[in-house]
Amino acid sequence: xxxxxxxxxxxxxxxxxxxxxxxxxxxxxxxxxxxxxxxxxxxxxxxxxxxxxxxxxxxxxxxxxxxxxxxxxxxxxxxxxxxxxxxxxxxxxxxxxxxxxxxxxxxxxxxxxxxxxxxxxxxxxxxxxxxxxxxxxxxxxxxxxxxxxxxxxxxxxxxxxxxxxxxxxxxxxxxxxxxxxxxxxxxxxxxxxxxxxxxxxxxxxxxxxxxxxxxxxxxxxxxxxxxxxxxxxxxxxxxxxxxxxxxxxxxxxxxxxxxxxxxxxxxxxxxxxxxxxx
Amino acid sequence: xxxxxxxxxxxxxxxxxxxxxxxxxxxxxxxxxxxxxxxxxxxxxxxxxxxxxxxxxxxxxxxxxxxxxxxxxxxxxxxxxxxxxxxxxxxxxxxxxxxxxxxxxxxxxxxxxxxxxxxxxxxxxxxxxxxxxxxxxxxxxxxxxxxxxxxxxxxxxxxxxxxxxxxxxxxxxxxxxxxxxxxxxxxxxxxxxxxxxxxxxxxxxxxxxxxxxxxxxxxxxxxxxxxxxxxxxxxxxxxxxxxxxxxxxxxxxxxxxxxxxxxxxxxxxxxxxxxxxxxxxxxxxxxxxxxxxxxxxxxxxxxxxxxxxxxx
Numbered sequence: 001x002x003x004x005x006x007x008x009x010x011x012x013x014x015x016x017x018x019x020x021x022x023x024x025x026x027x028x029x030x031x032x033x034x035x036x037x038x039x040x041x042x043x044x045x046x047x048x049x050x051x052x053x054x055x056x057x058x059x060x061x062x063x064x065x066x067x068x069x070x071x072x073x074x075x076x077x078x079x080x081x082x083x084x085x086x087x088x089x090x091x092x093x094x095x096x097x098x099x100x101x102x103x104x105x106x107x108x109x110x111x112x113x114x115x116x117x118x119x120x121x122x123x124x125x126x127x128x129x130x131x132x133x134x135x136x137x138x139x140x141x142x143x144x145x146x147x148x149x150x151x152x153x154x155x156x157x158x159x160x161x162x163x164x165x166x167x168x169x170x171x172x173x174x175x176x177x178x179x180x181x182x183x184x185x186x187x188x189x190x191x192x193x194x195x196x197x198x199x200x201x202x203x204x205x206x207x208x209x210x211x212x213x214x215x216x217x218x219x220x221x222x223x224x225x226x227x228x229x230x231x232x233x234x235x236x237x238x239x240x241x242x243x244x245x246x247x248x249x250x251x252x253x254x255x256x257x258x259x260x261x262x263x264x265x266x267x268x269x270x271x272x273x274x275x276x277x278x
Numbered sequence: 279x280x281x282x283x284x285x286x287x288x289x290x291x292x293x294x295x296x297x298x299x300x301x302x303x304x305x306x307x308x309x310x311x312x313x314x315x316x317x318x319x320x321x322x323x324x325x326x327x328x329x330x331x332x333x334x335x336x337x338x339x340x341x342x343x344x345x346x347x348x349x350x351x352x353x354x355x356x357x358x359x360x361x362x363x364x365x366x367x368x369x370x371x372x373x374x375x376x377x378x379x380x381x382x383x384x385x386x387x388x389x390x391x392x393x394x395x396x397x398x399x400x401x402x403x404x405x406x407x408x409x410x411x412x413x414x415x416x417x418x419x420x421x422x423x424x425x426x427x428x429x430x431x432x433x434x435x436x437x438x439x440x441x442x443x444x445x446x447x448x449x450x451x452x453x454x455x456x457x458x459x460x461x462x463x464x465x466x467x468x469x470x471x472x473x474x475x476x477x478x479x480x481x482x483x484x485x486x487x488x489x490x491x492x493x494x495x496x497x498x499x500x501x502x503x504x505x506x507x508x509x510x511x512x513x514x515x516x517x518x519x520x521x522x523x524x525x526x527x528x529x530x531x532x533x534x535x536x537x538x539x540x541x542x543x544x545x546x547x548x549x550x551x552x553x554x555x556x557x558x559x560x561x562x563x564x565x566x567x568x569x570x571x572x573x574x575x576x577x578x579x580x581x582x583x584x585x586x587x588x589x590x
Contacts, residue, residue: 065346107375116342116346116371116375117370117371117374117375119370120370120371123339123367123370125339126335126338126340126342126343126367127339127340127342127343127346127371128343129336129340129343130339130340130342130343130344130345130346131344131346131347133328133340133343133344134304134343134344134346134347134348134349135347137326137349138347156335157335157367160335160336160339161336163336164333164336164340
């Protein structure tokens with residue numbers, strides 16, 4: 001477990017990156033607000049605590065890899081990558097604009113840390129498995145992470161990949177699943193309830209951790225524990241609050257796929273500015 | 279005496295040979311390794327063979343991951359499932375990020391035979407060639423298949439190779455040269471330009487021989503590279519001869535014929551006619567019965583050529 005100073009540092013990065021996300025979405029006037037805010041602790045823990053990567057040497061062969069399967073949360077990834085130093089934050093201005101590498105959903109650009117084109121839900125788990133199988137074949141000790149969402153668990157292909165990872169005992173694979181209960185049409189319990197996810201993944205041969213995904217201590221500890229698991233892929237089911245950090249967005253399905261207005265942005269930034277890590 | 283070898287058999291052997299020379303080659307299948315002939319590779323290199331089970335989306339997605347790690351994955355299944363069922367995965371996880379995945383799918387076309395329309399994909403060339411950056415290849419015989427597999431491995435980027443179930447005559451010897459983006463003129467004549475691919479090359483050649491005895495001289499082009507298309511070879515021939523007939527064991531919508539129409543459509547004085555499966559479904563029957571029913575035999579080609587010449 002990292003020191004409380006480190007936890008505070010990660011919380012502070014999360015706070016800053018939430019503001020980055022809101023600003024880039026506001027500028028773009030298009031995109032998803034709720035998801036990136038809700039899963040920020042996990043993204044920050046991966047990029048600034050857990051993963052072995054080097055922004056100065058983005059194509060380093062032994063880097064850990066991250067696949068953002070729920071690609072509509074791309075602003076969270078872009079915020080992390082820029083903060084890590086892969087590209088300047090000024091690029092945020094061009095999110096979703098013609099010719100920008102910061103596409104609405106990630107478009108592969110490994111030199112900027114964007115490992116794979118994603119966004120069509122359900123595809124990322126298999127892609128990450130392929131990376132993990134290749135790492136095993138090459139006897140590399142790298143770990144392959146992927147992020148998923150609860151809505152994504154309605155895609156059949158996710159389960160094809162889950163079956164493969166379990167069957168092949170891919171213990172260099174760690175998935176995080178942002179369980180915020182919300183999909184674009186509303187609460188997923190009203191549309192197609194995916195629960196219980198833990199039992200489903202266990203039945204497919206996974207080691208499952210269920211955590212509060214907005215609690216930085218729980219996130220880093222789950223990532224540490226997942227690394228110790230041998231002979232099984234690991235799934236971190238993270239209960240999160242969609243829109244986390246900004247009271248007007250929290251747990252509101254309406255903010256799944258819309259961007260903040262001028263007034264909302266002002267309110268949100270003010271609120272985020274008031275937070276100091278406890 | 280002509281040898282008959284199925285292109286899928288040639289693929290299996292070529293793959294095993296390729297695996298010897300390049301350790302980056304990995305092979306994935308979806309529970310059809312006996313039919314697609316990837317089993318030959320699996321036996322030789324079990325650690326580099328991955329049977330993904332009956333899950334074609336996972337097959338293609340996992341192959342994409344291997345390519346991201348610098349491997350050269352060959353993903354195989356029946357064409358219906360590899361590019362039919364998994365089309366969106368081919369598009370978004372392979373073609374869009376331009377990954378080095380080779381999709382070599384067998385049992386394409388009507389000649390799957392008795393399994394019927396659910397297994398007979400006659401739309402695969404349309405589905406694959408529409409994707410930017412995708413290379414689409416159809417071998418005519420075993421020699422070409424072997425060279426094509428090598429060329430695909432050496433090519434950086436996604437490749438689709440369409441393989442068949444039935445045995446086809448051996449048309450070319452080892453002096454034959456396949457190149458991505460190159461069409462081969464295999465017979466010359468001034469009266470009509472016949473452009474064929476895959477299993478239609480042999481009956482087209484036979485039809486050309488029959489036509490010769492009836493005073494009609496045909497140029498026959500084996501157009502194995504559907505995308506990129508060999509404009510440098512095809513355009514001057516079409517301009518010179520004027521009448522073109524395309525031949526494919528595929529829907530006439532979206533396949534070789536459509537590709538040739540797109541290429542030649544802007545030139546005045548060239549008439550392009552398409553011969554293939556019309557806008558209808560396949561059905562169960564032995565392959566040879568189907569080829570007769572859908573008018574893909576040499577005698578059907580002869581008849582179509584005469585009709586076309588009467589029209590132009």
